[in-house]
Amino acid sequence: MLKKILAIVAMLYASMAFAAVDVNKATAAELDGIKGIGPGISTKIIDERKKGNFKDWNDFIERVKGVGDGNAAKFSSEGLTVNGSGFKGAAAAPAAPAAKADAKPAAPAAAPAAKEEKKDPKADAKMKADEAKKAKAEEKAKKAEEAKAKKEAAKQAKDDAKKAKAEKKDSKKEAATAAPQAPASTPKK
Secondary structure, three states: OHHHHHHHHHHHHHHHHOOOEEOOOOOHHHHHOOOOOOHHHHHHHHHHHHHOOOOOHHHHHHHOOOOOHHHHHHHHHOOEEEOOEOOOOOOOOOHHHHHHHHHOOOOOOHHHHHHHHHHHHHHHHHHHHHHHHHHHHHHHHHHHHHHHHHHHHHHHHHHHHHHHHHHHHHHHHHHHHHOOOOOOOOOOO
């Protein structure tokens, strides 16, 4: 009896977790629950929806800045719909939830893991962005070091050239002063 109740609760939870979210009816929290949609995009969606409901996916893509065909396909595969229909270029949205629901019918403890998976991509994206910033800063520092090294090398080469020129001049002076001057003689014929 307890197993049946747990199974029913798990199925209800799974059906609610993977139910389609219509962009024209969803709250900000429901939109944020779609993988890939954060507070920024959900705010844009709600602001555009105040002007009028979205007619279809093309209308949605045109009106919401930052959403293109690629993002629309991802959102649709995660369960987002416009007037009950999925994005035409996306994998069948109803098939994906059914497959996920079949995978988790008996384990209600697996549901928090699903929530953690939704949070991980955001954390991963932030971590990747931080790593990209660090890499960019390191590259900038490396370029600055290279530029400084080139500048120092050019300065050193210039100084060396000056020293060589001065030494050559000094050696000519020394040669001129060291060699006794012979009286000028006229050649005999």
